[in-house]
Amino acid sequence: MSQTLLSVRDLRAGYAGTTVLDGVDLSVPAGAVLALLGRNGAGKSTFVHTVMGMLKPYGGSVTVAGVELAGAPAHRVARHGVAIVPQGRRVFAPLTVEENLRIAARRRTGEWTVPRVYELMPRLAERHANRGDQLSGGEQQMLAIGRALLGNPRLLLLDEPSDGLAPAVVDQVAGVLGTLREQGLATLLVEQNLHLAFQLAGEVAVMRKGRIVHRSSTVDFRRDERQARALLGVG
Structure with missing residues (x-):
């Protein structure tokens, strides 16, 4: 059995006193890909931001390889091997591809x-001298992934990597992420x-109203269409 890398227990968080995460329990084994699914507004991005230290929780536990990091700032979470590819990519638009990557690689070894x-x-090598705002959406997404990898993470948090991308470009991103899974x-x-x-995940977890309400293998989840529709509102 794989060792647990990320362990989250009773995590509670929100914004301006409101509660978005209402006691989340979730774990990710070392070397595994877990897909976190749910309808819009379920709390998925809030969960990722809280794990990464971008949002301070109201309570609960977040451990990475046994180290408690709940409430720790993002730079400390990153030092313990967690990296995020945020929704919307957020590359440094005025900087070139090379400059974006070199900044991420500073003072990092691995x-x-x-x-x-x-x-x-x-493709990033081909575009190394182009600014971030001269890249296509797919190229920006690859740059965001590359920037995260230069932190030499053992856990990668990916927030909607296909958002706004054409299907052919999503396939390219999937190829990159598939290689990382194989590694x-x-x-x-x-x-x-x-x-x-x-395509990528061995397991899926479903979040509803700030709680994990289901977890299973991807194979089992896909097999039960009725349950998928009930949990996600799709077939």
Whole structure:
């Protein structure tokens, strides 16, 4: 059995005194890809931001490889091996691809280097001198993934990586993420594109109103169409 890398217990968080996460329990094994599904407004992005330290929780536990990080700032969470690819990509628009990556690589040591990112995503190497605002949406997404990898994470948090991308571009991003899965990088994937989620994840968890209401293997989830419709509102 795989060792648990991320363990979240009774996590509660929200904004301006409101509660979005209402006692979330969730774990991600080392080397596994878990898709976090749910309708819009279920709390998925809030969960990712809280785990990453971008939002301080009201209470609960977040441990990474046994280290308690609930309420820790994002830079400390990153030092313990967690990286995020945020929804909307958020690359530095005035900087070139190379500059975006070099900034991410500063004072970082590990297996992921700028040349290795270029090897994984040759399109970024071709566009290394282009500014962030000169890239297509797919290229920006690849840049955001590359930037996260340069933190040499053991857990990658992906928030809607297919958002706003054409189907052909989603396939390219899926190829990159599939390679990372094969290399054993643990990933928590928040995704509305069920085809992409099912393609990458070995397990799925479903969030509703700030709680995890279902978890199963992807195979079992896809097999029970009635349950999928009830949980997600789709077939």
